[in-house]
Structures are given as structure tokens and as C-alpha cells.
Amino acid sequence: xxxxxxxxxxxxxxxxxxxxxxxxxxxxxxxxxxxxxxxxxxxxxxxxxxxxxxxxxxxxxxxxxxxxxxxxxxxxxxxxxxxxxxxxxxxxxxxxxxxxxxxxxxxxxxxxxxxxxxxxxxxxxxxxxxxxxxxxxxxxxxxxxxxxxxxxxxxxxxxxxxxxxxxxxxxxxxxxxxxxxxxxxxxxxxxxxxxxxxxxxxxxxxxxxxxxxxxxxxxxxxxxxxxxxxxxxxxxxxxxxxxxxxxxxxxxxxxxxxxxxxxxxxxxxxxxxxxxxxxxxxxxxxxxxxxxxxxxxxxxxxxxxxxxxxxxxxxxxxxxxxxxxxxxxxxxxxxxxxxxxxxxxxxxxxxxxxxxxxxxxxxxxxxxxxxxxxxxxxxxxxxxxxxxxxxxxxxxxxxxxxxxxxxxxxxxxxxxxxxxxxxxxxxxxxxxxxxxxxxxxxxxxxxxxxxxxxxxxxxxxxxxxxxxxxxxxxxxxxxxxxxxxxxxxxxxxxxxxxxxxxxxxxxxxxxxxxxxxxxxxxxxxxxxxxxxxxxxxxxxxxxxxxxxxxxxxxxxxxxxxxxxxxxxxxxxxxxxxxxxxxxxxxxxxxxxxxxx
Amino acid sequence: xxxxxxxxxxxxxxxxxxxxxxxxxxxxxxxxxxxxxxxxxxxxxxxxxxxxxxxxxxxxxxxxxxxxxxxxxxxxxxxxxxxxxxxxxxxxxxxxxxxxxxxxxxxxxxxxxxxxxxxxxxxxxxxxxxxxxxxxxxxxxxxxxxxxxxxxxxxxxxxxxxxxxxxxxxxxxxxxxxxxxxxxxxxxxxxxxxxxxxxxxxxxxxxxxxxxxxxxxxxxxxxxxxxxxxxxxxxxxxxxxxxxxxxxxxxxxxxxxxxxxxxxxxxxxxxxxxxxxxxxxxxxxxxxxxxxxxxxxx
Numbered sequence: 001x002x003x004x005x006x007x008x009x010x011x012x013x014x015x016x017x018x019x020x021x022x023x024x025x026x027x028x029x030x031x032x033x034x035x036x037x038x039x040x041x042x043x044x045x046x047x048x049x050x051x052x053x054x055x056x057x058x059x060x061x062x063x064x065x066x067x068x069x070x071x072x073x074x075x076x077x078x079x080x081x082x083x084x085x086x087x088x089x090x091x092x093x094x095x096x097x098x099x100x101x102x103x104x105x106x107x108x109x110x111x112x113x114x115x116x117x118x119x120x121x122x123x124x125x126x127x128x129x130x131x132x133x134x135x136x137x138x139x140x141x142x143x144x145x146x147x148x149x150x151x152x153x154x155x156x157x158x159x160x161x162x163x164x165x166x167x168x169x170x171x172x173x174x175x176x177x178x179x180x181x182x183x184x185x186x187x188x189x190x191x192x193x194x195x196x197x198x199x200x201x202x203x204x205x206x207x208x209x210x211x212x213x214x215x216x217x218x219x220x221x222x223x224x225x226x227x228x229x230x231x232x233x234x235x236x237x238x239x240x241x242x243x244x245x246x247x248x249x250x251x252x253x254x255x256x257x258x259x260x261x262x263x264x265x266x267x268x269x270x271x272x273x274x275x276x277x278x279x280x281x282x283x284x285x286x287x288x289x290x291x292x293x294x295x296x297x298x299x300x301x302x303x304x305x306x307x308x309x310x311x312x313x314x315x316x317x318x319x320x321x322x323x324x325x326x327x328x329x330x331x332x333x334x335x336x337x338x339x340x341x342x343x344x345x346x347x348x349x350x351x352x353x354x355x356x357x358x359x360x361x362x363x364x365x366x367x368x369x370x371x372x373x374x375x376x377x378x379x380x381x382x383x384x385x386x387x388x389x390x391x392x393x394x395x396x397x398x399x400x401x402x403x404x405x406x407x408x409x410x411x412x413x414x415x416x417x418x419x420x421x422x423x424x425x426x427x428x429x430x431x432x433x434x435x436x437x438x439x440x441x442x443x444x445x446x447x448x449x450x451x452x453x454x455x456x457x458x459x460x461x462x463x464x465x466x467x468x469x470x471x472x473x474x475x476x477x478x479x480x481x482x483x484x485x486x487x488x489x490x491x492x493x494x495x496x497x498x499x500x501x502x503x504x505x506x507x508x509x510x511x512x513x514x515x516x517x518x519x520x521x522x523x524x525x526x527x528x529x530x531x532x533x534x535x536x537x538x539x540x541x542x543x544x545x546x547x548x549x550x551x552x553x554x555x556x557x558x559x560x561x562x563x564x565x566x567x568x569x570x571x572x573x574x575x576x577x578x579x580x581x582x583x584x585x586x587x588x589x590x591x592x593x594x595x596x
Numbered sequence: 597x598x599x600x601x602x603x604x605x606x607x608x609x610x611x612x613x614x615x616x617x618x619x620x621x622x623x624x625x626x627x628x629x630x631x632x633x634x635x636x637x638x639x640x641x642x643x644x645x646x647x648x649x650x651x652x653x654x655x656x657x658x659x660x661x662x663x664x665x666x667x668x669x670x671x672x673x674x675x676x677x678x679x680x681x682x683x684x685x686x687x688x689x690x691x692x693x694x695x696x697x698x699x700x701x702x703x704x705x706x707x708x709x710x711x712x713x714x715x716x717x718x719x720x721x722x723x724x725x726x727x728x729x730x731x732x733x734x735x736x737x738x739x740x741x742x743x744x745x746x747x748x749x750x751x752x753x754x755x756x757x758x759x760x761x762x763x764x765x766x767x768x769x770x771x772x773x774x775x776x777x778x779x780x781x782x783x784x785x786x787x788x789x790x791x792x793x794x795x796x797x798x799x800x801x802x803x804x805x806x807x808x809x810x811x812x813x814x815x816x817x818x819x820x821x822x823x824x825x826x827x828x829x830x831x832x833x834x835x836x837x838x839x840x841x842x843x844x845x846x847x848x849x850x851x852x853x854x855x856x857x858x859x860x861x862x863x864x865x866x867x868x869x870x871x872x873x874x875x876x877x878x879x880x881x882x883x884x885x886x887x888x889x890x891x892x893x894x
Contacts, residue, residue, distance in 0.1 A: 030894075250710070257681025429667075438661065
């Protein structure tokens with residue numbers, strides 16, 4: 001099993017959980033270590049309980065893992081909740097003045113910091129956090145200089161005195177630990193690599209910028225707001241018009257307006273906001289104006305659990321807006337993929353002139369991952385499709401030019417002229433229309449024309465399917481068990497497969513990225529020799545399992561589902577697989593042991 | 597590469613004729629609005645391909661199909677949101693938004709308020725007939741108290757909105773009211789609205805001859821009184837405009853209620869657009885900029 005080290009920092013919102021997290025993340029990534037961070041939090045600005053897990057190691061770290069090696073509780077509540085999870089070799093660094101940890105398991109090192117003796121807590125209210133960071137790094141075998149550099153950057157804006165004060169406190173914690181606590185058995189290694197650390201929301205926003213998005217608008221909604229924040233902060237440098245709109249109905253309509261005028265336009269929301277957008281999605285399809293909508297799923301229905309993750313919006317995406325129309329739905333597999341998937345989606349929707357949905361979730365949107373800089377390459381292929389932006393055609397300015405916006409073609413794609421181009425005047429309508437854009441209701445709803453236009457638009461489905469690759473089966477062909485997932489569960493399923501293999505159960509993985517088109521025939525072909533198939537997903541009803549069955553009639557051997565708001569941990573899947581292979585059940589719902 | 601540029605064509609009324617004739621009921625007030633818009637565009641000589649007419653849904657929202665400009669016939673109530681996107685993507689276009697009172701003040705009320713406060717540079721013409729026509733005659737947000745319709749057969753008990761006061765309160769920078777029966781006056785208001793830099797709101801009494809038997813041409817004609825005829829009226833005075841907006845009954849003012857020119861337009865206030873319309877800027881992000889975006893994450 002690959003070597004990793006995980007830190008858990010717990011406390012109330014407002015107590016400063018994020019800053020030590022950021023400091024650790026920076027030090028690890030600069031040390032050439034990979035990392036994955038996940039913050040379990042509540043919809044509250046001050047108080048409550050927040051638990052940040054940062055897991056690091058020299059190889060790719062794809063999920064939060066199963067164990068905490070170092071616990072830093074910032075209050076009594078955090079130690080009460082999490083100390084019981086620590087096992088032999090782990091440590092807990094805490095403020096001896098305010099926290100009484102109680103009994104820990106054998107081999108767990110309790111590390112009390114005499115905070116009021118080591119720092120002037122009347123001057124610095126978060127001294128305990130800084131002391132703990134220093135102590136922790138000492139025990140991990142990381143030189144103090146790395147911390148000094150990061151602190152200097154972190155507090156640069158506040159002036160040299162603040163930097164010096166924080167470095168001094170960190171140093172006191174570092175030295176105290178060196179003399180009083182036992183270092184971890186596995187000192188953190190160092191590599192030559194350097195990684196960028198980013199959230200899925202930042203990755204999707206950057207992916208949009210790379211794709212040439214010129215118009216981004218949104219209404220704030222967790223967990224999608226990070227996309228808006230990146231876009232707003234970088235808009236002027238990136239040449240992107242960013243607007244905050246009055247509601248999600250306005251958002252999608254504004255984005256479609258900008259797209260119709262000829263720019264790439266994108267917006268992001270969560271399930272509730274998406275529900276408001278669905279009529280607009282139909283407009284994009286009917287006017288054949290491409291738009292990309294990101295849905296960052298959170299636990300529903302309704303307001304649901306705003307700060308918790310779920311994969312519960314699949315059927316909303318499949319059924320969004322009434323009527324039949326071509327659409328593309330893709331779920332990024334990890335945070336690096338959040339970047340990559342956006343330009344791919346834009347090329348598809350520009351080519352096929354239809355709406356595209358990126359189905360992300362809180363786990364990726366707000367999680368953080370180390371990514372190689374080369375995987376954030378802005379030099380991406382851009383294909384705007386059949387777009388007429390200048391008056392190339394020998395068509396005259398006037399009433400009845402020869403240009404037909406919705407010309408019936410074999411591919412279903414009609415060349416799209418944008419407003420402002422002479423000789424291509426037309427009206428784009430949400431009413432059914434003829435090839436030249438005239439409403440068919442203006443001539444007593446002609447059934448022949450209606451059928452022809454429906455078939456024209458739906459012919460694009462064939463082209464879309466041919467433009468998107470089918471999924472691949474990863475791992476040994478003749479595995480004992482095949483785990484099927486979609487989107488964000490890629491990393492945790494991958495690790496579960498590794499653990500299963502180590503325990504003598506060979507496992508392979510089929511991870512779905514393109515949900516629509518699905519490539520059902522290819523999936524059936526891949527699964528036909530599988531010995532035991534299990535669909536793993538973060539929802540109650542098995543939304544993907546139901547979708548796969550509706551498209552292919554395929555029924556898996558079993559399902560693993562989780563709908564408590566927290567993501568899967570590898571052992572959840574491993575234990576469920578064993579339970580199912582032994583014939584105990586066909587449906588496992590792992591319990592989340594960490595109370596966050 | 598040499599580009600052949602044809603000399604600008606002199607626009608005549610026939611150039612503005614759409615692909616199909618309007619299917620409005622004979623006598624509908626919307627015919628007068630269509631003619632006035634076409635006349636205004638001819639008088640201003642704006643090339644047709646540089647105009648986008650955007651509507652929502654309803655009788656009057658069929659407008660874009662009847663005029664030879666670029667057109668978008670969008671969703672019920674959403675025309676202003678779509679139009680904002682169009683204008684921000686290409687602010688060189690002249691954007692006209694057309695629709696009815698149900699579309700604009702009912703289902704689209706939210707976008708109406710916010711588009712005004714943003715001062716998006718477009719002309720919004722509401723063909724206000726105080727009734728829902730395309731759904732065959734129900735009460736609208738501007739129907740008077742007591743008016744009997746299919747949805748309120750015992751009479752409307754809800755107070756109507758006052759579009760002019762609303763526009764004043766929401767910060768529209770050009771506010772006027774016209775009457776479909778006053779062609780010349782209406783054409784002049786449309787011209788002013790197009791030329792105004794910012795959000796222009798034009799509420800037009802456009803009688804529904806089929807479903808509204810209260811607010812007819814005959815009802816309006818003796819009541820409407822042009823603000824322009826009152827030499828003492830100052831459209832720069834917001835308070836005076838608000839007072840005038842409250843007049844209803846025997847005397848109903850039409851004309852320009854209010855205009856101010858000191859508020860930046862939305863596209864004018866955003867430095868991202870200083871380099872010109874977004875749609876003409878196809879250049880990718882410079883490598884040093886994108887590199888810096890990645891560097892800040894390291």
C-alpha cells in the first residue's frame with residue numbers, strides 16, 4: 001500500500017481551521033508531495049464544527065483516506081469527536097490549557113502544548129494554531145525553514161512585525177516538540193516535483209478561461225460559488241466579463257444571450273439554482289445556441305444540506321427542461337479533470353450548438369488536490385464549429401437573403417451567424433420554427449415542418465456520440481469484482497481496488513465520465529464477462545444504476561450507496577465489497593464513522 | 597486581404613419589413629408600435645444587421661418576427677436578461693426589447709427591476725394592453741381594480757403596478773410613455789430611447805381590441821396629454837416625474853417623463869470592455885498571464 005500521512009484539524013468555524021490547513025498544503029506541495037484536502041463543514045459562519053483532512057504522500061493522493069496520523073483539535077468538541085479514531089502510531093497535538101483529551105488508544109501519542117507559556121495569548125488569539133503547526137512539522141521531520149517561508153508569505157501584507165511574531169510562535173512550538181514529543185515513525189520525504197494546489201471550482205473556472213470563455217455569470221450558491229470567486233478575481237486579467245445576476249433564471253438567460261451574440265458563455269450553480277435554469281436550457285436547445293452550465297451537486301432535495309456532498313442531481317440533468325433535445329452531460333473524475341473537461345465540453349457544444357452540463361459535486365468543487373502544472377495548460381484546442389462571424393457569403397443586405405439559420409442538414413448542424421453580420425439576418429425563436437427561423441405557428445403549425453425540425457435537431461445526437469470516447473475498464477480483465485462509478489468517486493474506488501487486491505480480491509474499475517452520450521453498447525460489451533459488478537454512488541436511489549438500466553437493461557450484482565452528506569472513504573467500499581462477495585447483501589450503505 | 601465594403605444602403609420602410617406579416621388581431625395596438633419602430637429605425641438610418649430585437653412571450657412578443665433585424669424570441673419574461681447578455685457580448689449592437697405587460701411586469705418583474713438599476717444600454721418597449729391576450733383574456737399586472745376578466749370574473753381586487761413610478765424608483769435613466777394611437781409622438785419617443793445611452797423604458801398604451809373592453813382607443817384618446825405640451829415640465833426633475841407618474845384617470849400624461857445622462861452604462865462601467873466588444877476579442881489569454889494564474893497556486 002502506498003505511504004501517506006494524514007492530518008485532521010478540527011474546530012469551530014471562525015477558529016482558524018483554514019489557515020493551518022493552507023500552511024500545511026503549501027509546505028507539502030513545495031516539498032514535492034502530492035496532497036488531497038477535504039473540509040467537512042456546516043452552513044454556519046461562526047461556531048459549529050469544521051474538520052479539515054489533509055492527506056499527503058510522494059505518490060498521487062486521490063482521496064481523504066481511512067486514517068488520521070496527526071489530529072490537531074482546536075477545541076474540546078473536536079477532540080471529543082475525533083480522538084477515538086486515532087490508532088497506534090498517531091499523535092494528537094492540543095492546547096494543554098483548554099483541552100482535556102481523555103484516554104486514547106494504545107500507541108497514540110498525546111502531545112500537550114503549554115500554550116500560555118510558549119506564547120502571549122493576549123496578543124495573538126490564534127497562537128495555539130501556529131504553535132501546533134510548528135510542533136507538527138517538527139514531528140514530521142520537516143525543517144523549520146519551509147514554515148518560515150510560508151508564514152512570511154502568509155502575513156506579508158500585515159507587515160514585518162506580524163511576520164516576526166508568527167515566526168517566533170511557530171519556532172517555539174517547533175522547538176518544544178523537538179525536545180518533548182516523539183517524532184513520527186515515517187518522516188515525510190521530499191521530491192524534486194512542485195505542484196499547484198487547487199479546488200475543483202478554481203480548476204473549472206481556469207478551464208473556462210483556457211477554453212476562451214468571455215462571459216461568465218452566476219448567482220452565489222454553495223458549493224459552486226468558488227467558480228464565481230475565481231472568475232471575478234481574475235476577470236480583468238483574463239478579459240472575461242463576469243456578472244453577478246439577480247437569480248439563476250437571469251443567469252442562464254444572460255449567458256445564452258451572450259453566447260447568441262457570439263462569445264463562449266458559462267455559468268455555475270448547484271441543484272436548486274439549476275432547477276430554475278431548466279427552462280433556459282430548453283431555449284439553448286431550441287435556438288441552437290451553445291451554453292455550458294456547471295452543476296456542483298450538494299445533498300438535496302430542496303435546500304438540503306448546503307455544505308455536504310452528494311451525486312443526487314443526475315436525473316435532474318437527464319430530465320432538465322421539457323421536450324426532447326440533444327444535450328451533453330459529463331462528470332469530471334477528479335480536480336485535474338475539472339480543468340480539462342471544460343474546453344472539451346465547449347468544443348462539443350459549439351460544434352453541436354446545444355447545451356452542455358458539467359456535473360460536478362461538492363467533493364471536487366471544494367476539495368483541494370495537488371496537480372502538475374502541465375495538467376493546467378491553457379494551450380487547449382478550440383473548435384468553434386460552424387460559426388459565421390464575418391460576411392463571407394455573397395449574400396446581400398436585405399429582407400430575403402438566402403441564408404437559412406436552421407438549414408436542414410444531414411448532420412443536423414446548421415451554420416450559425418451571429419448578430420451584426422450583414423446578409424444573415426434571422427430570428428432565433430423558442431417557438432418551433434422553419435429553416436429560416438419563421439415560427440411555424442405563424443402558418444398554422446405545419447406537422448411536416450415540425451417533424452423535419454425535430455429530426456434535424458435530434459440527428460446531432462449521433463454526431464455527439466461519435467465525438468466522445470466510450471469509457472474504459474481499468475485493471476485486470478478477469479477480476480473477482482468490477483466496481484462501477486461515475487464522476488468524483490474515481491479516486492476512492494481506485495484506492496479501494498488497490499486495497500482489495502492486497503487482500504487477495506482482484507478488482508477492476510469502470511468509471512463513467514461522459515454520462516450523455518453514455519455508450520451503452522460498449523459498456524454492455526465491457527461488462528459481459530465480469531464476474532461480479534457493483535455500482536458505487538453517493539445517492540439514495542442508485543441514480544446511475546437506474547440510468548444504466550434504463551439505457552441498457554443492465555442490472556449489476558449489487559450496489560454500494562452513501563447519502564449521509566459525506567464522501568466515501570476507501571474502507572467503506574472495501575468492507576461493502578467483501579460483504580457482497582460473501583453473499584450477505586446486494587445493497588450496502590456504509591456508515592460514516594466521523595461525526596462532522 | 598482586401599475587403600470589399602459596400603456603400604451603406606439608404607434604408608427605406610420596405611427594408612424593415614419582416615419575413616411574415618403580423619398575425620395580431622385586426623385593430624391591435626401593436627401594429628402602431630411596429631410601424632413606429634420601423635419608422636424610427638429608418639429615420640435614424642441604423643443598418644438592420646446591427647439591430648437585435650429581443651422579446652419574451654405573448655402577443656406583442658411576436659414582434660421580432662415582423663421586423664427585418666436580427667431577432668430573438670426568447671422565454672416568457674426573460675427578454676431583458678437575454679438582452680443584457682447580448683449587449684455585454686457585443687455593445688456595438690443596437691438592442692431593442694419588445695414585449696407585453698404580463699411578460700415584463702408579471703413573470704419578468706425581477707429582471708425588469710435589475711436591468712434598470714444596471715443601466716443596460718437598450719430600449720425596452722412594453723406594449724401595455726392591461727390584459728393577457730395570447731392566453732385569451734386574463735387579468736394582468738396593469739389591469740385596473742374592478743376589471744372583469746376570465747381569471748377574475750367578479751372583478752380584479754388587486755392593485756395594479758405603476759410602471760412609470762417603478763422605473764423611476766429602480767433607477768431607469770430614460771422613462772417615457774407613448775400611445776399607439778399617437779404615431780408621430782411615439783416614433784419620436786422611440787428615436788430618443790434608442791439614442792439615449794443607458795436603459796430606456798417606454799411604456800406604450802397598445803389597446804387589445806379583443807379582450808380589453810375597458811381601456812380602448814376611445815377611452816385613451818381624450819385622456820392622454822403630452823408632457824411636451826407643458827413648457828414648464830422638466831424631465832430632468834426626478835421628483836416632478838414621480839408626481840406626474842401618479843396621474844391617472846381623466847388626465848394621463850404621455851411623453852418623456854424623465855431622463856438623466858450622468859450615469860454610466862453597464863458596458864461603459866466595465867474596464868474589461870475598454871478594448872472593444874467581447875465578441876471581437878478572440879485572442880487567447882497571453883501565456884505569461886496564464887502562467888501567473890498557475891503560479892499563484894504553487
